[in-house]
Amino acid sequence: MSREQQAVERARRAFFTGRSKPLEHRIRQLRNLQQLFIARQKEISEALKKDLNKSEVSTQMYETLGLEGEINLAIKSLKEWTAPRSVEKTLLTLSDTVYIQPEPLGVVLIIGAWNYPWAITIKPLIGAIAAGNAAVVKPSEVCVHTSKLMEELLPLYIDKELYPVVTGGVPETQELLRQRFDHIFYTGNSMVGKLVMGAAAKHLTPVTLELGGKSPCYIDKNCDIDLACRRVTWGKYTNCGQTCIAPDYILCEPSIQDQVIEAVKQSIKEFYTDDPKTCPDYGRIINQRHFKRVMAMTEDSTIALGGENDESDCFIAPTVLRDVKPEAKVMQEEIFGPLLPILPVSGLDEAIKFINQGEKPLALYVFTPNDKVIKRMIDETSSGGVVANDCLVHYSVSTLPFGGVGNSGMGCYLGKFSFDQLSHLRGCLIKQLKMEGVNSMRYPPHTEKKLSWARMFILKNPNLGWMGRMVLLAILAVVAAVALQKYFL
Numbered sequence: 001m002s003r004e005q006q007a008v009e010r011a012r013r014a015f016f017t018g019r020s021k022p023l024e025h026r027i028r029q030l031r032n033l034q035q036l037f038i039a040r041q042k043e044i045s046e047a048l049k050k051d052l053n054k055s056e057v058s059t060q061m062y063e064t065l066g067l068e069g070e071i072n073l074a075i076k077s078l079k080e081w082t083a084p085r086s087v088e089k090t091l092l093t094l095s096d097t098v099y100i101q102p103e104p105l106g107v108v109l110i111i112g113a114w115n116y117p118w119a120i121t122i123k124p125l126i127g128a129i130a131a132g133n134a135a136v137v138k139p140s141e142v143c144v145h146t147s148k149l150m151e152e153l154l155p156l157y158i159d160k161e162l163y164p165v166v167t168g169g170v171p172e173t174q175e176l177l178r179q180r181f182d183h184i185f186y187t188g189n190s191m192v193g194k195l196v197m198g199a200a201a202k203h204l205t206p207v208t209l210e211l212g213g214k215s216p217c218y219i220d221k222n223c224d225i226d227l228a229c230r231r232v233t234w235g236k237y238t239n240c241g242q243t244c245i246a247p248d249y250i251l252c253e254p255s256i257q258d259q260v261i262e263a264v265k266q267s268i269k270e271f272y273t274d275d276p277k278t279c280p281d282y283g284r285i286i287n288q289r290h291f292k293r294v295m296a297m298t299e300d301s302t303i304a305l306g307g308e309n310d311e312s313d314c315f316i317a318p319t320v321l322r323d324v325k326p327e328a329k330v331m332q333e334e335i336f337g338p339l340l341p342i343l344p345v346s347g348l349d350e351a352i353k354f355i356n357q358g359e360k361p362l363a364l365y366v367f368t369p370n371d372k373v374i375k376r377m378i379d380e381t382s383s384g385g386v387v388a389n390d391c392l393v394h395y396s397v398s399t400l401p402f403g404g405v406g407n408s409g410m411g412c413y414l415g416k417f418s419f420d421q422l423s424h425l426r427g428c429l430i431k432q433l434k435m436e437g438v439n440s441m442r443y444p445p446h447t448e449k450k451l452s453w454a455r456m457f458i459l460k461n462p463n464l465g466w467m468g469r470m471v472l473l474a475i476l477a478v479v480a481a482v483a484l485q486k487y488f489l
């Protein structure tokens with residue numbers, strides 16, 4: 001039996017003991033996980049410094065702070081999330097107890113990506129624990145140091161049988177994907193997303209696919225260009241452009257292109273000094289394979305700003321490309337690096353048309369003081385999420401579902417959405433062993449009269465208050481006992 005198979009078997013056995021289900025267990029595990037982020041902050045930062053040149057502050061800001069927030073929210077809300085959810089009834093079910101009971105799915109596989117390795121891998125784990133599942137955690141092998149640390153630390157804080165960490169590369173992930181899971185939560189590129197979905201289909205396992213793509217950013221000529229570009233510069237160059245929801249490219253009218261370039265230049269200077277290479281807040285490309293991939297994208301476009309690079313250090317300066325054509329290399333796939341192409345368009349109509357010609361993006365950004373422009377962008381395009389006049393921030397809002405649509409993914413998470421995503425929402429109907437008269441209309445022999453009663457019972461929506469329902473219930477009981485006896489029996 002392979003190591004991967006053993007981990008899944010052990011997790012399933014642990015799940016079948018039932019110990020992942022009591023709320024006290026879930027809360028204890030979540031508290032322990034929280035402890036990990038408080039007590040091991042230094043080691044987490046050191047590993048991320050080696051992997052992506054992340055500073056200690058940015059590690060907390062972009063990785064662990066959000067995790068602590070998600071854990072707090074889950075602990076605070078768990079009782080409410082796990083409680084039966086009552087639903088509207090029809091006349092036919094008025095005397096029944098009808099509700100939704102969230103239940104754990106079983107064993108979840110979480111496959112993480114490398115760019116925000118803690119945030120991306122542990123947020124779904126929080127959802128899995130909260131929902132009462134077991135979960136096999138597969139961190140990305142690309143962030144070498146973090147993956148090793150995750151393997152070391154998680155078993156020290158949380159139940160290592162219920163939530164094992166499996167490390168390794170593509171063969172190990174493939175071996176995991178051959179196993180049977182009750183849900184697979186994958187974060188990474190769309191190409192591998194298709195392989196994950198193919199493997200899941202063999203066991204009819206549901207999937208959440210958190211993918212990427214080219215997230216557009218439209219800048220209206222009437223907005224405060226300096227302010228817009230400051231926010232875009234932050235969104236683009238944080239983590240050296242390796243953010244799934246980074247604005248991938250700018251669409252704007254040619255008349256403001258120079259102004260946009262100048263404003264981005266000023267913001268780069270403000271954030272990363274005149275020499276980003278020595279700035280502790282400026283990251284590095286994860287490895288040389290990705291360095292070469294990103295650099296190759298600049299080949300057929302004009303560099304307006306930046307372009308300096310050093311392969312031995314995986315450094316690429318914050319770069320802006322001007323007058324970029326839709327056919328340019330940089331426009332053929334998600335950039336996932338610090339290149340910001342500007343595509344001139346004639347205005348909002350052309351921007352919308354261009355966006356709709358591509359795959360549905362994970363995020364869409366629009367900068368404008370005009371509400372009508374925002375509304376048109378929302379009404380006439382589709383994307384995982386949309387933000388007006390800022391970048392990235394929607395990922396920090398746990399009350400918004402985070403996820404893609406079409407090529408940028410399926411399913412969503414954060415806060416209660418994670419809980420629901422990794423639960424089965426079980427429909428429950430509890431009937432009493434009485435009032436059989438009401439049921440007579442559904443039993444053969446079927447007659448026109450029974451059908452007209454059924455029409456009334458099924459199609460009439462009793463939109464009544466509590467008192468109204470009680471009165472109706474009493475009437476129904478009488479109807480059931482007397483009238484239906486007469487008509488049906």
Ligand code: NAD
Nearest residue numbers: 112113114139140142169170173188189210211212213244
């Ligand atoms: P990656 O290379 O780390 O791959 C992710 C996981 O897939 C790894 O655990 C790896 O072992 C596994 N994998 C890779 N190739 C495989 C194969 N052939 N078969 C089976 N498993 C395989 O990460 P990546 O894909 O480079 O991550 C970057 C992408 O992830 C970008 O497209 C980015 O937009 C996207 N992303 C999306 C989100 C989101 O929340 N939607 C977040 C972060 C990253």
